[in-house]
Amino acid sequence: MAAKLSEAEREAALPALAAASWAHEPERDALKKTFRFKSFVRAWGWMSAVALEAEKLDHHPEWSNVYGTVEVTLTTHDANGLTQLDLALARKMDALARG
8 A cells, every 4th residue: 555645745746746737635635637638539548548557556547538628636545645656647647648
């Protein structure tokens, strides 16, 4: 089981994620972001690429897709909050969205 982030880890990671448009939801201790793509096909392609990375990490996002918009929430349910897995998946999602 992944360990919940320490305060030092949070302070180090959250500003860069906020700069990349990730928002921290304190009630759930989760990260949220809306990704927008030019078409449904591009959104779905990105989701497919993310799904492969999520499987490698054995860590899966909460997400929904409407046409070219994908709403994402990341948290580690087993740890009851954010872990390194969430940070890694958020960074991977951003990298894949940049192409």
